[in-house]
Amino acid sequence: MTRSPINVTQLATVDAARAARVLSEMREAALSGEHTHLAPRPVIGESWGRMQRSGVDPEHDFRSGLLSPEEIRRRREESPLRHVLPALREGLVSVADTAHHIMVVADAEGRVLWREGSSAVLRKADGLGFLLGADWRESVVGTNGVGTPVVVRRPVQVFAAEHFVRSHASWTCTGAPITDPRDGRLIGVVDVSGPLETMHPATLAWVDSVAKLAEARLRELHLSALERLRAVGAPVLARLTGRALVVDRDGWTATVTGMPYTSRIGLPKSLSAGRRWLPALGLCTVEPLAEGWLVRTADEPVPPGATRIVLDLGQPRRWSVTVSGSAGSWTHELSPRHSELLFLLAQRPAGRSAAQLAQDMFGDPARTVTVRAELSRVRRYLGSFLEHRPYRFREGVEIEVILPSDPRELLPHSTAPAVVRARASATVP
Structure with missing residues (x-):
C-alpha cells in the first residue's frame, strides 16, 4: 500500500478542526502499528521514530525540574541570544500577541529562557509546562517546535497531533534554529506557539525570516567588535x-x-x-x-605532529574533534556541516575527490566549490592533518570515530545522501 504524507498546511488552511482530527487518527494508527494510506510528513515521521526508540511516553507528558531563577539569569547573561532579543521582539512579539501566539526563545539545550506575547496564551502554555526554565528537548517532551529544530537544524512547524505527546495535541508551534553566523554553531531556537486554531501557513516562513535577521544582527555585532579590537591592536603590532x-x-x-x-x-x-x-x-x-x-x-621548532584524532559524534547536538600528540591535546567543537565532512572522510581512509564529496553531501557532483570552501575552513583548525588530491586524513595519524549507541541517531540533522544511507543501514563502519 502506498502511503501519502499529509499536506498539513493545505488542510489546516481550509479547516483546522478537520485537519486536527485527521492527524489524530493518523497518529493513533502510526503508534499502534496499524496500516493506513496516510503517513506523517518526513520530518515528523523521523521525529516520531526517534521518540519511540528513546522511550518517550506518548500518553503522558514529562515535566523535568525547572531551572532556578539564578540559573536562568546566568544562562541569559552568557547567551549570545541576549544581543538579538530586540530584533526578535520587533519581528515577532507584536504580531504574535495580536494573533494569540507567544514567542519563546530557548538555548541550544532546549531550555526556555524567554517567553513573551499574549497573556491568555501564556497561561495556556503554563498548563502544558511550557514555562521559563523548562526543558523542551525532543527527547524529553517529544516532537515539538523547540526540540525538533534543535535536532534537525532547520525550521519546523508542528501542528496538533503531529506532537508526539497526546497532551500537546491542542497546540501548534513553529520554531527555527538560530546559529552563530561565524561558524554555524547552534546557539538557540526561536518559536511561535499558540492554540491549534491559530495555525497559519505563512508562520513557518515568518519565523524563519526573523531568525535569519537575528543571525544577520549577530554578524554585524561580530564585525563591529573586531573593528574595535583592531583599533587597539594595530598600534601595538606596529611596534x-x-x-x-x-x-x-x-x-x-x-x-x-x-x-x-x-x-x-x-x-x-x-x-x-x-x-x-x-x-x-x-x-x-x-x-x-x-x-x-x-x-x-616564538619561532622555535614546532613539536612533533599529532598522532591521534578523535571525532566524537556520539553526543546529541554536540560534535567535536580532539587532536592529541606529544605537544598536548586540544578540542574543537564542530558545526553540523563540518561534522558531516569529517565523518565522510573518516569513512574513506583512501580519500575522496571534491566531486565525490559533493555527491556524498548534496547528491550533486558539480557542487565542488561549496565542498572546497568548507574544507578550507576545516583546514584552519586541522591544518596539516588533512591532505588533498584527494581529500583525506594524513597518513600515520590514528583516527577514532565515536558513534551514537544507535546508528539511526547518527547526525540526525543531516540530509547528506551518504549520511542518510549510513543511518539507514544501521551498521555504520
Whole structure:
C-alpha cells in the first residue's frame, strides 16, 4: 500500500478542526502499528521514530525540574541570544500577541529562557509546562517546535497531533534554529506557539525570516567588535617585529603582522596568558589585550605532529574533534556541516575527490566549490592533518570515530545522501 504524507498546511488552511482530527487518527494508527494510506510528513515521521526508540511516553507528558531563577539569569547573561532579543521582539512579539501566539526563545539545550506575547496564551502554555526554565528537548517532551529544530537544524512547524505527546495535541508551534553566523554553531531556537486554531501557513516562513535577521544582527555585532579590537591592536603590532596577531576570545583575527592573514586560529577552551602551543602557529607567547589576545610566535621548532584524532559524534547536538600528540591535546567543537565532512572522510581512509564529496553531501557532483570552501575552513583548525588530491586524513595519524549507541541517531540533522544511507543501514563502519 502506498502511503501519502499529509499536506498539513493545505488542510489546516481550509479547516483546522478537520485537519486536527485527521492527524489524530493518523497518529493513533502510526503508534499502534496499524496500516493506513496516510503517513506523517518526513520530518515528523523521523521525529516520531526517534521518540519511540528513546522511550518517550506518548500518553503522558514529562515535566523535568525547572531551572532556578539564578540559573536562568546566568544562562541569559552568557547567551549570545541576549544581543538579538530586540530584533526578535520587533519581528515577532507584536504580531504574535495580536494573533494569540507567544514567542519563546530557548538555548541550544532546549531550555526556555524567554517567553513573551499574549497573556491568555501564556497561561495556556503554563498548563502544558511550557514555562521559563523548562526543558523542551525532543527527547524529553517529544516532537515539538523547540526540540525538533534543535535536532534537525532547520525550521519546523508542528501542528496538533503531529506532537508526539497526546497532551500537546491542542497546540501548534513553529520554531527555527538560530546559529552563530561565524561558524554555524547552534546557539538557540526561536518559536511561535499558540492554540491549534491559530495555525497559519505563512508562520513557518515568518519565523524563519526573523531568525535569519537575528543571525544577520549577530554578524554585524561580530564585525563591529573586531573593528574595535583592531583599533587597539594595530598600534601595538606596529611596534613589534616578527610574526604576531591580535585575535578575539574565540580566535577570530582582528589584525596581523609579519604573516599571512587568516580569519581564525584555533584556541584552547581555557586559554590563559603565557607560553602556549597553538595548533596553527606552534609555540607562542599569549598576552591579554582589550577583549582579546595578543599572540606572538616564538619561532622555535614546532613539536612533533599529532598522532591521534578523535571525532566524537556520539553526543546529541554536540560534535567535536580532539587532536592529541606529544605537544598536548586540544578540542574543537564542530558545526553540523563540518561534522558531516569529517565523518565522510573518516569513512574513506583512501580519500575522496571534491566531486565525490559533493555527491556524498548534496547528491550533486558539480557542487565542488561549496565542498572546497568548507574544507578550507576545516583546514584552519586541522591544518596539516588533512591532505588533498584527494581529500583525506594524513597518513600515520590514528583516527577514532565515536558513534551514537544507535546508528539511526547518527547526525540526525543531516540530509547528506551518504549520511542518510549510513543511518539507514544501521551498521555504520
